[in-house]
Structures are given as C-alpha cells and as structure tokens.
Amino acid sequence: MRKLALAAAGLLALALGACSNEANDTAANKTDDLLASDWETIATEAGGQEVNMYMWGGNENINRYLDEWVAPRLQKEYDVELQRVPVNDAQDFINQLVDEKSAGKKQGSIDIIWINGENFKAAKDNELLWGDFAGKLPNFNEYIDPDALEVAEDFGEPVEGLEAPWGKAQFVFVHDEKKAAEPPKSMDELAEWVKENPGQFTYPALPDFTGSAFIRHVLYETTGGYEQYQQPAADIEDLEQRLAPMWQYLNEIEPYLWREGETYPESLAKLDQLYASGEVSMTMSYDPALAASEVMKGRFPESTKTFLLEGGTLANTHFLSIPFNSSDKAGALVAINEMLSPEAQTAKLSPENWGDLSALDFEKLSAEQQKAMNEVDFGTATLPLEELEGNRLPELSSDYIEVIEKGWMENVAKD
Amino acid sequence: MLRKIKPYLLLFPAIITIVLLFFGGLFDGFLKSLGYFPAIGETEFSLKAYSSLLQSVAFWDSLIVTIRIAALSAAISAILGAIVAVALFMIQETSKSRALNFWNRLFQLPLTIPHLVGGYVIVLLFMQSGFLSKILAAIGVIDQIPDFPVLVNDSFGWGIILAYAWKEAPFVALMVYPVLARIHKQWRDVSRVYGAKNRDYIREIVVPAILPAWTVAAFIVFVFTFSAFEVPFLLGVTYPSMLPVYSYQLYSSGTLADRPEALAVNLVLALLTVLLGLIAYYFSKRWNVLKGWE
16 A cells, blocks of 8 residues: 555656656757847747846845836836845855756746855856846946946956846945044044944944955955955965954954954844944945935934045945846846836935946936936935045955955954 | 545645655755765765864854753743743632633743744843833933943843743743643642642642653753754854854855855754754653653
C-alpha cells in the first residue's frame, strides 16, 4: 500500500517536472528574442503582464511614489501591473537569485531589481542579470548620455547595459541647527565636535549602507584622498596599513559617540529615530532631500538642515536591472522605460514624493522639461543643486567595501 | 482501502512542505557550511568554516551572551508565568466567571502580538528618548532624558530579556494553567480540614502539581529565545551579538565566500537547539507532565 502511494507521488512529481521544464524552455527562447525585437513589439507583449519589483522598502516616501505615482500610470498607459516587493537589503534578493540559479529555476518571480555598487558587482560576477537591455529603452536613448562616467560605471564596475540608471544620490549630513549651530566641515572638525558634544553623534553599524558610506568619507579624509583607490583593491599590497588611520580615527571618536560607542544603531532607521526623538543631534543620509521630506512630515524638527564636507561627499548613481530568470521581461522593460521618463523623474525629484536626483542628462531635456525640474520646491533642509553638484566624490569600488565592512567588526565594534 | 490511506493523503501536503522547505533548507545550509557552493564555483567539501568559527573569539563571546540571555529570559518568564497562572487559579475560586474570563483574556493578549512588534514596542517605550523616559522627565522624576537607565541596546541584554519576559510569560501561564484547572475543588477543602493555610496549600499541592509542565514550558522558552532573530536584532548591541544575529552579520557583510561560516553558525545553532529539545523531551517523558491525572 505504502509503496503504491510513494510510486504515485513519484509519478506525479515527474509529470509536473516535465511540464514545467517544457514551459521554461519556450519562455526562455521567447525572452531572448525580446532583445532583438523593436520597441512596439515589446510594448505590445508587455500588456497584461504583472511585474514584480524587488527593492529596499525602508522609506515610506519612495514606496508611496511607486505605489501611487508610477504604478497607476503603468497600469493605465501600458496595462502593466507593477507589484512592489519590499526587502530589507538589496543583498536579500541577490541571495535569492543565487539560490534560484543554483536550483536551475528558469521562471523566477523577480522582474525588476533596484541595485548598485557591491550588489551589482555580485550580480554581474555571478551572471544573475539578464543582458544588455539599457539601449533598448527609448527614454534611455533620448535623455541619457551612455558614456558619462556616472552612467557607464557603477562603483567602478563597467555597467555594459546590464542596468539602467534610475537616479542619483549624494551623501549629506543632517543636523539640528539649534543643537549644532556651526556644523563641522571636515572629518577633523567632526572629531572635535564629537568630543565637545559627547553622546550626540553616532553612525549606523556596518554593513548598513549609510553607515558604510560614512566610513568611506573617513577613509578618504584620513588616508589622503580617493585617487589612490581607483585601482582594484588586490593591487594595493599594503592595503591593511593604509586603512589603519581610518580605524584609528573611528576608535578615537568611539568613547564620545552615542552610548559611548558601546553599541551602534543597527540601521539608519534607528539612527533617524534617535535623531527624531532628540537623543542625538545629527544623522546622515545618502539622499540629499530626505531630511526635507522628514521635516515636511513633521518627524524631524523644523530646525533641521543638511551640510556637506569641504572635501566633498560621496555621490553615486542607482540603477534598475532585470534578473536572468524574470518571467515578465517585456513588462519589466516597459516599466523601467516609464520610470526614466522626464515626467516620472521630475515627480521623483520633488521631496514630497521622494527627492531623488534625476538620472537624466539635463542638457538633453526640452526647455519645458527643464523648467519643470527647476520649479521643484526642495524645502529649507535641502542644499541647492549646484552646491551638491560641485562637491561630489566618486564612490569606492566594492572590493574595498567588502574589506572595510569586514574590518570594521574586527577593528572597531569588537574593541 | 481508501479509509486506510486517507490519513496519509491528508498529511501528504504538510509532510511534503516540511521535508522540502525545512529539511531541504537545512540540508542545503549544511552543504554550504561545508564549502559546497556550486553557484560560485566551489564544489569541494571541507571543515574550514567550522574550524575558523570555533577559533574565533566573536563566536564564543556570542555563544556566552546567547546562553546568558536565553537562560535569564526563560527564568524570568517562567516565574512571571507561574505567578500569573496561580493568580488566575486563585481568582477562579473567588470570583465570577465573567471576571475570570476578563483576566484570562488580558493575560493572553501578549500571545497575539508578533515578536517583531513586541520588540519595537519595547524600543519606543524604554529607549532613553522613549515614551517612558519623556513622561518621567516631564513629571520631574528624572532631571533630563539621559538620566533614564539604558534598557534598550544595552550590552547586558536587559532589553531583550524584558521583551521576552513580557512576551513569553503568558505562554508559560498558558502551559501551566490547564494543569492547575484540573486540581479538584475538594482538595482545597480537604487541605483546609487538615489546617493548611493558603501558603501551605500552594507549597504542598499547587507547586508539585505544576512543576513538570512548568519546567517543560521554561525549557521551550529557553530553546526559542536561544535561536530567535528579530528581538535581539532590534534590541541587542553591535558586539557581542546573539548567535542568530551574529550569523546574519556574517551572512550579510563581506562576500559570498564568507557564507559557509555564516551557515556554520546556523548549523551549530540548529544542533544545540535539537540537543536542548531532546533534553526537554526526556524530562517531559520522565516526569510525565500529566502523571497521576489519568
């Protein structure tokens, strides 16, 4: 009896397996043709598809922009349904894709991913991305300069059309004017400020994205500039010694940090919470307009302002990409193209929606589109675009970031 | 014949799910912890991850913290849970059933709240700039907010213990109360006849009756807090972290090549949990939680 049941189950499994394999193969062939077909065909095929976009979900503004601005337009104009799937960290879906790849899953549930930096590198190295699709997008061809360094490279890694730029971000410090009237202008001044105001500053524990970015500023300023890190990490023989002044700096300020550096906020959300409730006087953000939108929401005090370092702050481009096993690639292409439209980018620029800098080449926009972008109100907490533009530092390539994130645990947190 | 296989058929979906997801995941983790990771081109087996783990100070620090916090959480929630159960039992004797129902529901309330939400509630209430601290500062009990004791993200782990004590005490009470409810009313009268006071009654009858179920409940809490992630992630410190958080830190920072070690932590955790579970099972069998009742 039992044998019979087992045999039946086995047969069933085999049959199911065979079916899904067949379906997989035809679907795979179909999507490979997609890169060769013209935009009309793609747009027609996209109709009725349901696109799952996996992205960091920690910011309500960004979520709302997608759910209430982007998704309804896609639905209306292309009959594409955009489903936002929030994740805590981009690494989560990279992990999922690695697993799906080793399991041979050809029809994945992830259609669009929001990535950059080390996650892009990991995805590219492990061949988790679909292909050279950016050049297929009409809005990419019309409004973006593919040879600009910030579009052609992602944290030093050549993009090769595997992802399309969605926006630009720049690191800013956020402070409460009432508590820190004259914010520090360099890492040295920050150290002094921290010592004079014990318990009023901290940064998110690595591997938090923003905490990691903060430390890269320390690296640039304490070890003599970013230029030396424009080569692969493996080529610098004395890397450990070069990093030493950074660990020294971080350990030196540690006793004066929030909770005497005994612990660090586990996420940027926690640091923002500490700032909002007045426990610390500074926070930070890789999004120059985030503070303004938090003030608008009434979460951050009215006296909130942002500042940059004299030596500049890190800036990067963030991208949208399509995984190798996306089930609805046509829909994904249409959705990404729509998110690169001047209208979508202008809406994204407004702190009410998100406040993310546009990925488009300003010069390529029509006079009318330029005007629309210039008219966006940034609130008092956001620095002028020119000031941000003039103080940008290039990002560090991800092989360094891996070394630094591992080293932080050993050299700073553990002590 | 259909009748004979029906139970198996009904169980089939559940068994498949468990085998595939649970054991499949565990097995996959086990392979990766041995360095077998075809997706990044690693197909050799080795115990490297385990040996480097056992040699790292961070792992042992983390293990000690984990045991300390789990033991304290279990002990405190066990004591609180027992008090709640006995209190409910005493109320049952004196008050009307509606009032009893109310108290019952009240103590069961934390059971319905997810751990993550519970942990966040503790953060908002007990952090130095939290709700409680602001109220105390406003009414002048403390001069300023930093005078409030550090209860959240403290290196001892009081925040985590607090969250678990609050969340798990009702669970212990839920395990113990049914045993108490089986104590016949007459026993109380008989004990009174022999001159036993309330205190004697609790010591001589109530405590021995609940002891087996109570110990098992405490053990379950210990094993659970030992391997749960979200509360220590929210309420713990960066270093040393509890083992599940330590595994997450290893898994999410660094490269794919660091994954075997992160998964080795998980395997060690799973092994310890199984061991503790077996011990708990052994005691529950031996003491036969319901012995003498049937």
